[in-house]
Amino acid sequence: MQANQTAAADSAHRIVIVGGGAGGLELATRLGKKLGRKGKAQITLVDANRTHLWKPLLHQVAAGTLDHHADEVEYIAQARWNYFNFRLGRMDGLNRAAKEIYLAPMQDEDGEMLLPRQTIPYDTLVLALGSQSNDFGTAGxxxxxxxxxxxxxxxxxxxxxxxxxxxxxxxxxxxxxxxxxxxxxxxxxxxxxxxxxxxxxxxxxxxxxxxxxxxxxxxxxxxxxxxxxxxxxxxxxxxxxxxxxxxxxxxxxxxxxxxxxxxxxxxxxxxxxxxxxxxxxxxxxIKAADFLKEIDGLETNRANQLVVLPTLQTTHDANIFAMGDCAACPQGENLPIVPPRAQSAHQMAMLLAKSIPLKIQGKTLPAFKYHDYGSLVSLGEYSTVGSLMGGITRGSVFIEGLMAKWMYWSLHKKHQVAINGWFRTWLGTWIETIGRVKNPRIKLH
Missing domain, CATH: 3.50.50.60 (FAD/NAD(P)-binding domain)
Structure with missing residues (x-):
């Protein structure tokens, strides 16, 4: 019986997601529950870090108003709870003919070899590598x-x-x-x-x-x-x-x-x-990672983003998808590409969680349509301002104050619900509240 289960697992469709950011981790979690749990596919998430932190929080970590250790998600634990696999490593190569990606060797903090070069095969590949700062070649x-x-x-x-x-x-x-x-x-x-x-x-x-x-x-x-x-x-x-x-x-x-x-x-x-x-x-x-520039013949733009079709499949390979900041996704003729925002990555993850099972079944894939729900900017305890768009009004509504603060807070909670579920998010929110009473308001070391 166990041998039959192992053989079935080995023959299952291999989905590899590279990048455990907001979109990549959400997609791995959704596909794990939908396909991995039932043995319909093997889902593997690859990331160079061991933990996930929602990127819009980085300015709070820098200022010391957020202890990132309290807000991180452990990839290994997340994989265990949601029926997917996690592989630590940094992608640096692709072989489309062999359907393989390559991970660079990794060293530990003391400079000793931690992981050798790795090869990971795939049937469907999703590149969700996010973005990095673009210095435009500025000196210094x-x-x-x-x-x-x-x-x-x-x-x-x-x-x-x-x-x-x-x-x-x-x-x-x-x-x-x-x-x-x-x-x-x-x-x-x-x-x-x-x-x-x-x-x-x-x-x-x-x-x-x-x-x-x-x-x-x-x-x-x-x-x-x-x-x-x-x-x-x-x-x-x-x-x-x-x-x-x-x-x-x-x-x-x-x-x-x-x-x-x-x-x-x-x-x-x-x-x-x-x-x-x-x-x-x-x-x-910002720009996408430099190694993506025309990687193994895939089409990229000046910011190293992978050019994709409305289905989020890359233009030169239907078995490779790109999403989030590393994807140049069209919105329509004479319109700019989908902006690199957390809400874009979330919407793309939602679509691919539906599209990839359809692809495995050989069915037609739906097109991605971006919905701009507005923008919010938090100025800490001083103020929060924003504009709401989309389903709220035909135009846009300018908001500030308490309502804007609540909506900014709810964006983070929405992301937590997507990867942790309602109960864990509710429990974590209470822990955060207790922590604010027990700990200093800023990190002092």
Whole structure:
């Protein structure tokens, strides 16, 4: 009996999902419950990390207002609970003829070999590799900037921030020394949300006894962007409202300023302006992973995104799908591609959870249709603003205040429900609430 079950498992359709971000993990979870549980397919999720963190939370990790260890999802445990397999590794190659992907060797923290080069066969491949920061070749970015692509980078930034605050605290009051200057290059959602969170961090640290750390006097935050306004991809009313809130916090905003070089002590603009900075964060653009560029003959665009059909199948291989930030998905003639947002990845995961079982059965696949439900920008405890679109109204509705805060919070909860279910999410929310009472409001180490 056991031999028959093993043979059936070996002959099952092999679905490999590369990338355990918001979309990839949700898809693996849904397919595991739908196909893996019944032995109709083998689902394997591949990721270079051992845990998952919702990427829109990275600015909170950087500011110290979120302990990412408390919010992470263990891939191995998630796989065990939802009937799929997890493989640790970083994809670096593809062989479409042999239907195989290749994972680079991995070393542990001491530089010793952890995993050798791996080969994983597939029948259906889903690339959900997300995106990474795009420095556009700007001089000095790699050497003098922190790119908030991962929880590890956000945590490294937070440690640098705390160290700078400790230096300020060591200075006698009234001497005007030790000011922490911080430049955020990029006025998108990540940049503006990080700026507000950092201001709040300084205010909270002052209440914890670092009384030499004043949010305005000892922390100078500057946002730089080449566009005419911050949040250029969002409605102008939302952009203007966010700019007003940031200026109330004494956060400087420099628009129409292109960065040409990042130095150890600051940022040089094309206009000739120089902005001093002890810490510099790059949040000015994104691209797909460099190794995807025309990988094994697949079509890609200038941002290394895989060009896909409306079914999310790649243009040159019907057995390979792409979703999320690494996919260039058309919305229609003369329209831009689907924007790289968490809501896009969620909608694509929902579609592929239906499409892949249809593909296994040899049936016609539905086309992806993106629904823009609006945008929300959180400025920590100070404010939340946004615009709601889609099913709520024929146009758009501008919201702010308590309603916007609740909706921003509910986006994260919706993601948790998708991967953990209602009960685990409900239980986790109570644990979070208790943790806020027991733990400091910010991470202090």
């Amino acid at each position: 970015v790699k050497d003098h900037c922190i790119l908030l692509d991962t929880a590890q980078a956000a945590e490294r930034f937070h440690k640098k921030l705390i160290n700078n605050f400790l230096k300020v605290q060591a200075q006698p009051l009234g001497q005007g020394k030790g000011r922490v200057t911080l430049a955020i290059i990029g006025g998108g959602a990540t940049g503006v949300e990080l700026a507000a969170e950092l201001h709040m961090t300084a205010r909270i640290m002052s209440s914890y006894g670092l009384n030499h750390v004043h949010p305005e006097q000892d922390l100078k935050i500057v946002i730089c962007d080449a566009a005419p306004r911050i949040l250029p991809m969002l409605p102008e009313q939302l952009s203007a409202s966010v700019a007003r809130e940031l200026r109330k916090l004494d956060i400087d905003i420099h628009t129409n300023e292109k960065v040409v070089e990042v130095r150890p002590d600051g940022v040089q603009m094309a206009s000739g302006k120089f902005i001093p900075s002890a810490l510099t964060v790059w949040a000015a653009g």
